[in-house]
Amino acid sequence: QVQLVESGGGLVQAGGSLRLACVASGRAFRSYDMAWFRQAPGKEREFVAARSWRGGSTYYADSGKGRFTISRDNAKNTVYLQMNSLKPEDTAVYYCAAGDTVVVFSREREYRYWGQGTQVTVSS
Numbered sequence: 001q002v003q004l005v006e007s008g009g010g011l012v013q014a015g016g017s018l019r020l021a022c023v024a025s026g027r028a029f030r031s032y033d034m035a036w037f038r039q040a041p042g043k044e045r046e047f048v049a050a051r052s053w054r055g056g057s058t059y060y061a062d063s064g065k066g067r068f069t070i071s072r073d074n075a076k077n078t079v080y081l082q083m084n085s086l087k088p089e090d091t092a093v094y095y096c097a098a099g100d101t102v103v104v105f106s107r108e109r110e111y112r113y114w115g116q117g118t119q120v121t122v123s124s
Contacts, residue, residue, distance in 0.1 A: 002026045002113040004096045009118030012086055016122070020081040022096030022115055030074040033102040035111060036081045038092035038120075045095065047106035049081060059105045063089075086122045093117040 008020040020036070035050035049070040050059045058070055069082040079096060097111035104110055 002032065002098050004098060004113055004115035006094065006096045006115045006118040009094060009120045011121045011123065014086060014088055014122055014124050016086050017084045018086065018120060020094055020118060022079045024077045024098060029077040032098040032100055033105065034072060034079040035097045035105060036070060037095045037097060037108065040092040045108060048094070050105035051079065061106070088122045088124045091120060091122050093119050
């Protein structure tokens with residue numbers, strides 16, 4: 001069982017930066033693939049970024065490439081999402097997710113555990 005708690009969301013002006021953090025409970029954190037998804041009002045939840053536990057490969061949605069960076073600190077059981085050059089269209093609730101047998105990193109159903117989400121609002 002893994003519990004995920006996100007933090008770091010807030011209100012920021014366009015062009016600004018935020019760093020989201022997701023702290024995981026459980027001793028097996030280092031063996032989970034981790035991801036961030038987001039859901040904007042009236043839209044379906046979408047993939048943002050992922051990082052595999054084996055080899056540390058990273059994956060990004062086109063919307064975040066060059067602006068977002070996912071990283072993890074296994075000693076702290078934490079995964080981060082550094083978001084730079086934020087745009088109003090990045091406004092959404094951001095969710096952390098963990099999966100132990102992820103094949104397609106952008107697919108929601110690959111992830112067994114989900115956090116409650118943290119709100120990110122980017123003003124123009």
